[in-house]
Amino acid sequence: RHGGSALAVQPFLERRALVTRRLVEMEGEVDFLRDRIAQYLSRIGQRRMVAGDVEEAFQLMYAAAELEQIADIVTTAISPRAANWLIAGWHFSAAGDAELREMHARVLKQLARAITLLRERRPEQAERMRKKYKKYRNMEMDYMRAHFQRMRSAVPETLATTEYHQDLMEQLMRIASHATNVARIMLSVRAAAESDQA
Secondary structure: OHHHHHHHOHHHHOOOOOOHHHHHHHHHHHHHHHHHHHHHHHHHHOOOOOHHHHHHHHHHHHHHHHHHHHHHHHHHHHHHHHHHHHHHOOOOOHHHHHHHHHHHHHHHHHHHHHHHHHHHOOHHHHHHHHHHHHHHHHHHHHHHHHHHHHHHOOOHHHHHHHHHHHHHHHHHHHHHHHHHHHHHHHHHHHHHHHHHHO
C-alpha cells in the first residue's frame, strides 16, 4: 500500500501531474481490504481459537486500521494540497527539497518494514522499527530547525513554501507513526505475554 504514499508527493518533488484519480482508487482498495479483513477476522473469531491465534487476529485487525489511516492521510491531507502547489508553480529551496526527499525515502522504508513485519512476524523486526521511528523523529526536528534558520535568513523559496514544507513533513511523520504502530502492537502483546509468564 506504500505505492499511494509514493505517488502523493510526486507533484511536490517531481512536479508530475496530480494523480488524484489513482489515489482515490487505491484508497478504495484499502477500504475494501480493511472491511474484508474485519469480516474474515470476525468470522474466525466466533470459532474456538487458541490464545496465540486470538492475538494474531487482533494484530491483523489493528494493522489493517493503521494502514487505512495512512490511506486517509494520503487522500485527504496530502493529495488536495498538491493541486494548489502545481497551480502556484512554487519550488522548495534546494535544502528543503533534499530534506523532504530524504524523509520521504525513510518513511517509505518504514512502511515497507511494517508490511514485512506482518508477513514474517519477527519481534526483532518490530524493535528495529521502533528504534528507527525515534531516529526519524530526531531527523524531523533537525530538519525543522534548519528550515527555521532558512526563514531567518530570508531564503525566498523557503518564505514562499514554508507552510507546505512544514505540513508535508508533519504528514510524512504521521504516516511513519501509523506504520510504526504495527510494530508497537506486536511489541506490546509480546511484553504482556512475557509479563504473564513471569
